[in-house]
Every structure is written in C-alpha cells, then in structure tokens.
Amino acid sequence: MNIQKAIDRKKLDERVVHMPWFVQQFIDYKLPDLSPSTLLEYIRDYETFFSWLRAEGLSSAESNAQVTLLDLETLRMESIVGFRLHLTTRVEGTNSKITVSRKMSSLRSLFHYLSQIAEDEDFYPLLKRNIMAKVEIKRIHKPKDTAAxxxxxxxxxxxxxxxxxxxxxxxxxxxxxxxxxxxxxxxxxxxxxxxxxxxxxxxxxxxxxxxxxxxxxxxxxxxxxxxxxxxxxxxxxxxxxxxxxxxxxxxxxxxxxxxxxxxxxxxxxxxxxxxxxxxxxxxxxxxxxxxxxxxxxxxxxxxxxxxxxxxxxxxxxxxxxxxxxxxxxxxxxxxxxxxxxxxxxxxxxxxxxxxxxxxxxx
Known part of the structure; x- marks a missing residue:
C-alpha cells in the first residue's frame, strides 16, 4: 500500500468505529473497490449528516454511533431538502455546488446499499424505505464548465x-x-x-x-x-x-x-x-x-x-x-x-x- 493510502487507511480505521454498525458494514463492503481516501470522505460526509440529524431532533441518538436504521427509514423529503439547505447556507464552511452534490452522492450510496444489497437475518433489506432514491443529483462539473x-x-x-x-x-x-x-x-x-x-x-x-x-x-x-x-x-x-x-x-x-x-x-x-x-x-x-x-x-x-x-x-x-x-x-x-x-x-x-x-x- 502506498504512503498516502496507508495514512488514509489509518485515519479511516480510527473514525469508522464512531459510526453506526451499518455504516461500518457498508465501509467493509466498499473497501475492495474504493480507495481509503474516498471512503474517508464518505465518513466525513456521514459525520456531518448524522450530527445534523441529531441537532434537528430527527434522531434521539446521543452520539453518531447510536443513529438507527429507523431514523433513516422515517426521514421525509422535507428533511433531505433541509439538509441540502443547511450545506449551502450555513454561515461557516458554506459548500460549493460540487461539494454538496458529492455529499448527497455519498448518502445515496449508503442508502442504496442498505435498501438494495444488505440483508438482515431473515433476508429482508436492512432499510425498508429509501428516501434518497427520490433525490435527483445533477451532474455539476461538465468539462466545458470546468474549463470556464x-x-x-x-x-x-x-x-x-x-x-x-x-x-x-x-x-x-x-x-x-x-x-x-x-x-x-x-x-x-x-x-x-x-x-x-x-x-x-x-x-x-x-x-x-x-x-x-x-x-x-x-x-x-x-x-x-x-x-x-x-x-x-x-x-x-x-x-x-x-x-x-x-x-x-x-x-x-x-x-x-x-x-x-x-x-x-x-x-x-x-x-x-x-x-x-x-x-x-x-x-x-x-x-x-x-x-x-x-x-x-x-x-x-x-x-x-x-x-x-x-x-x-x-x-x-x-x-x-x-x-x-x-x-x-x-x-x-x-x-x-x-x-x-x-x-x-x-x-x-x-x-x-x-x-x-x-x-x-x-
């Protein structure tokens, strides 16, 4: 493993343990296909999202690790709109359109895994309802726009x-x-x-x-x-x-x-x-x-x-x-x-x- 990957893998291992068990399972699933650097970005995105859920009272969890599947399953579209608004309008650390698009894509990947791939002991999807499937993520950085x-x-x-x-x-x-x-x-x-x-x-x-x-x-x-x-x-x-x-x-x-x-x-x-x-x-x-x-x-x-x-x-x-x-x-x-x-x-x-x-x- 090259130097930067080794550094990012160590950071990933340190931070993933503070995530809910189903996120840890998702990261394990993705490890063979994605670099530690990419997965570390995923973790950062989930930290932001789970912290926002808790601050908004959409989860009663006392820590990000305690956020539940039910918390995700019962989210309404207005909550996702609210999170996107939070990312684009907060006073400190306002995100660009490209960053917001990437963060939403990170969430879509997690929700897709939980609803379409991961199973419980009875072979049912871990997530029965996937609110992120309704969210359209437009391609922001077209070559012509990037060049401009x-x-x-x-x-x-x-x-x-x-x-x-x-x-x-x-x-x-x-x-x-x-x-x-x-x-x-x-x-x-x-x-x-x-x-x-x-x-x-x-x-x-x-x-x-x-x-x-x-x-x-x-x-x-x-x-x-x-x-x-x-x-x-x-x-x-x-x-x-x-x-x-x-x-x-x-x-x-x-x-x-x-x-x-x-x-x-x-x-x-x-x-x-x-x-x-x-x-x-x-x-x-x-x-x-x-x-x-x-x-x-x-x-x-x-x-x-x-x-x-x-x-x-x-x-x-x-x-x-x-x-x-x-x-x-x-x-x-x-x-x-x-x-x-x-x-x-x-x-x-x-x-x-x-x-x-x-x-x-x-």
Whole structure:
C-alpha cells in the first residue's frame, strides 16, 4: 500500500468505529473497490449528516454511533431538502455546488446499499424505505464548465518556466527583508523548484509526488513509476514520462537531498523535509507541498494557482502538442471525458488534435 493510502487507511480505521454498525458494514463492503481516501470522505460526509440529524431532533441518538436504521427509514423529503439547505447556507464552511452534490452522492450510496444489497437475518433489506432514491443529483462539473472556471487561473506558455525560475531566484529577492522567510527559501529553493518543475513537466498528482521513492526515478529514460489513482493492483506501478526540462532540477536536488536535509539511508522518499526541531529529513506531506505552491503562487502574482492547477497547466500545454488519447494516458484519467476539459481550455477540437497527431506521424 502506498504512503498516502496507508495514512488514509489509518485515519479511516480510527473514525469508522464512531459510526453506526451499518455504516461500518457498508465501509467493509466498499473497501475492495474504493480507495481509503474516498471512503474517508464518505465518513466525513456521514459525520456531518448524522450530527445534523441529531441537532434537528430527527434522531434521539446521543452520539453518531447510536443513529438507527429507523431514523433513516422515517426521514421525509422535507428533511433531505433541509439538509441540502443547511450545506449551502450555513454561515461557516458554506459548500460549493460540487461539494454538496458529492455529499448527497455519498448518502445515496449508503442508502442504496442498505435498501438494495444488505440483508438482515431473515433476508429482508436492512432499510425498508429509501428516501434518497427520490433525490435527483445533477451532474455539476461538465468539462466545458470546468474549463470556464480554470481560464485565466493557470500558467500559460512562458509562465511555466518563469514560475520555476521565480521559485529558484525571484522569491528570495522579494523576501530579502524577512530573515526567516529568506533562510527557509535558501534551504528549500532547489527542492521546491524541482517539485514544481516535475509537476509542470509530467502532470503528476500531488498524492503521486508525495508517494515517490528514490527507486521510482529513471533519469536516463525520463520515467517515474507511480501508483496511479484507480488502480487497485498494489504491486503495479505505472511508468509516467517527464519532459527534458525537469532533468536539471532533479539532478541538482538529488545531489543535495541527503546532505542538505540530513536524510538517513533508510528514508526512501524522493522529496524530503527537515521539520523544525528534528534532526533527520523525512518524507514531505501532501499538505506541505500544497502550502508551498500557494506561498510561491501568491508572490508570483497568481493567487488562484494551486498544486492541482499546476497539473492542469501541464495538461493544457501538453494537449496543444498531442491528441486527447495521449493526454488521457499521460494524466492517468479513467476516460477521455475528463480530458475534454483541455479541449475547451485550448479552443482546440478533438478532431484537430487527432489530425495534428496523424500529420506529425506521417
């Protein structure tokens, strides 16, 4: 099991015991098919829902674990409407349409399992009435809509190289009066530039970057081997190519990885950090990489830029030179429908992309 999955599985095991027995049974049923990360999101959604039920007096349970099947079975449509309203209008932590849609889908999955799959000792469904079957969940994030939201928030053309250069040099000049920020930058600039460069030249997800080990890197052939999202075969790593531009940053970072961060030989992580007060370097966390990119992006003048938008930036640039099918494989998408976002972003149709690819090969 890769590093991020192991972390999420541990969190899942810790939190699922505070759920009703039928939710625990549902999670066990889903474990072979869904990642711990996805199931952890399910648990968070159920925590929100059960807490709301209790606060509204729709369940007399004293804790989420004590919510009953009868509580779910006797819910009315007005209650579900009320919960959706709660998610969209509460003062703190208001959810986007996409988040609300996902939370409702989590509930639908649970209710479907309880009413259509799970059985009691007499072979009857655990849930006799499924209120969520009446709830229509519209598809929110169509490729065209996603593309519209991303426009103007990605790095384009020369900006890809400029951002990497800014991490190496420009940021230091901007914070020269802040001794603490300057010290941190001097310590980490090669590593940080390397991470940004790798994502901008390969399209890796942040979770894939976090999980990278030294042994996953084949510099000579410009290949990195990663556990890809959706692939449940834990013994197989997918080869992902990176562009020539990343080689220099990788070489430079690798030369200082052990000495700069006092990295012990037992630490296999490619990207390491030296946390305050600690003597040895250890694997960087997902949160640390996300925060690092946001820090540089704000100073660079791209406040909307995130680590995931670096992946989008690569994909848009890559799609301009390749067809949709090659882009899909590079990014590890399950279907070309997800990759269509980049057709809308570049105003280049799929047919044009395929024709260009055919012309280059002839």
């Amino acid at each position: 939201k991303l426009k103007g928030k990605l790095l384009e053309e020369e900006e890809l190289l400029e951002f990497i250069g800014y991490i190496r040099e420009g940021y230091g000049a901007d914070v020269h009066n802040n001794k603490q920020a300057l010290y941190a930058h001097e310590l980490n600039k090669e590593r940080d530039a390397c991470i940004a460069s790798l994502i901008l030249n390969s399209g890796l997800r942040v979770s894939e970057v976090v999980n990278l080990n030294i042994d996953d890197l084949d510099l000579a052939n410009k290949i990195i081997y990663v556990f890809r999202k959706g692939n449940n075969d834990e013994s197989f790593k997918t080869p992902v190519y990176f562009r020539e531009q990343s080689k220099d940053e990788l070489f430079e970072y690798l030369e200082l990885r052990q000495t700069r961060y006092n990295t012990p030989k037992r630490e296999k992580a490619l990207f390491v950090a030296l946390p305050n007060g600690q003597k040895e370097g250890k694997r960087m966390t997902k949160r640390a990489i996300q925060a690092m990119i946001i820090k540089y992006a704000k100073r660079f003048g791209k406040p909307y830029l995130t680590v995931h938008k670096l992946r989008h930036s690569f994909a848009t640039d890559y799609y301009l030179q390749n067809d949709i099918y090659k882009t899909k494989e590079q990014l590890g998408h399950a279907s070309t429908e997800t990759t269509e976002v980049y057709a809308h972003l570049t105003d280049k149709t799929m047919s044009e992309a395929i024709e260009r690819r055919a012309d280059s090969e002839s």
